[in-house]
Amino acid sequence: MIAAVNKQLDFLGVEKRRRELSAEGDPLEVLARLIPWESFRRGLRSALGRDTVTTGRPPFDEVMMLKVLVLQHLYNLSDFQTSYQLRDRISWQRFIGVELGGNIPDEKTLWAFREQLIKVDAVEEAFYWFNRHLREEGFEAKGGTLVDATIIETPIRRANDEGTTTQEKAQRDDDAAWVKKNNVSSFGYKNHASVDASHKLIRAYDVTDASVHDSQCSEILIDTENADVEVYADSAYRSQENEVMCMVLGKTSKIHYRAYRNQPLHPELERRNKERSKVRVGVEHVFGAQKNNQNMRLIRTIGLARARAKIGLTNLVYNMQRFAWLISHAPPKIAVAIG
Numbered sequence: 001m002i003a004a005v006n007k008q009l010d011f012l013g014v015e016k017r018r019r020e021l022s023a024e025g026d027p028l029e030v031l032a033r034l035i036p037w038e039s040f041r042r043g044l045r046s047a048l049g050r051d052t053v054t055t056g057r058p059p060f061d062e063v064m065m066l067k068v069l070v071l072q073h074l075y076n077l078s079d080f081q082t083s084y085q086l087r088d089r090i091s092w093q094r095f096i097g098v099e100l101g102g103n104i105p106d107e108k109t110l111w112a113f114r115e116q117l118i119k120v121d122a123v124e125e126a127f128y129w130f131n132r133h134l135r136e137e138g139f140e141a142k143g144g145t146l147v148d149a150t151i152i153e154t155p156i157r158r159a160n161d162e163g164t165t166t167q168e169k170a171q172r173d174d175d176a177a178w179v180k181k182n183n184v185s186s187f188g189y190k191n192h193a194s195v196d197a198s199h200k201l202i203r204a205y206d207v208t209d210a211s212v213h214d215s216q217c218s219e220i221l222i223d224t225e226n227a228d229v230e231v232y233a234d235s236a237y238r239s240q241e242n243e244v245m246c247m248v249l250g251k252t253s254k255i256h257y258r259a260y261r262n263q264p265l266h267p268e269l270e271r272r273n274k275e276r277s278k279v280r281v282g283v284e285h286v287f288g289a290q291k292n293n294q295n296m297r298l299i300r301t302i303g304l305a306r307a308r309a310k311i312g313l314t315n316l317v318y319n320m321q322r323f324a325w326l327i328s329h330a331p332p333k334i335a336v337a338i339g
Contacts, residue, residue, distance in 0.1 A: 079107035143198030144230035153188035177211035
């Protein structure tokens with residue numbers, strides 16, 4: 001009897017805390033409400049091979065685990081820290097749909113789930129599932145396509161083969177590479193992204209090592225579904241091949257003009273570049289939001305496959321946050337229809 005009363009008091013206390021969090025504007029509650037989480041279930045279950053009946057202890061719910069990964073990216077936490085905060089924070093438990101005292105995935109479970117997603121490229125699939133939802137909700141790509149890349153560094157682990165332990169060798173990232181930009185050398189990967197100028201949503205992306213030139217990913221990033229034909233990019237993308245590609249795809253190149261040695265830009269071309277920069281800067285805002293909000297200046301994964309998953313989740317989480325912001329600032333009719 002006493003145990004039952006205590007349990008009831010605990011429940012009432014948690015509900016009181018939840019109401020207080022809601023009154024103060026819990027941002028996770030907004031994400032939980034606006035993102036169509038259930039739409040990810042079928043794809044995740046199929047990708048993870050959970051369509052077939054298996055014996056033994058059932059795994060954690062796949063949608064709940066996706067929410068855990070979103071939390072991890074929102075707050076830039078390790079697997080251990082993520083599991084700890086889930087046990088500690090009422091707002092996090094509400095976000096993933098776990099009641100007080102419910103089972104929380106530990107760090108090994110979180111690592112194993114993410115590794116499963118990596119093996120079947122489910123992160124990239126989830127990104128495009130959500131992009132379809134964006135279009136269905138009226139956020140079609142328009143305003144032109146903004147193409148750019150940003151460097152995301154990874155720790156430099158210097159170790160010679162001689163005298164190096166097996167564990168130390170395993171910690172070296174042989175897939176990452178060096179690149180020099182503005183006389184600054186960086187070691188890591190690149191997030192190549194295509195952003196629509198109107199909504200500043202990422203419509204496509206690719207992940208490579210840092211040495212890959214930005215322009216080499218142009219073809220997969222030019223958004224043929226964007227309602228407007230202009231393609232904006234900085235002078236690194238300026239080439240005859242990209243100009244022809246834009247023409248073949250029915251797009252209008254707004255790629256910055258490039259100056260060459262002993263051949264400064266004509267004042268008229270400089271003026272055009274400045275005009276184009278006013279639009280192209282939108283993609284810099286996207287990368288800036290990722291680096292400031294998700295601390296995506298450095299990743300500690302090892303290998304291209306894990307880097308693709310990490311950066312892909314970063315792009316997905318950015319789109320989720322951006323979508324929530326767009327809805328909250330949308331005209332009343334749109335906000336009510338979606339809410």
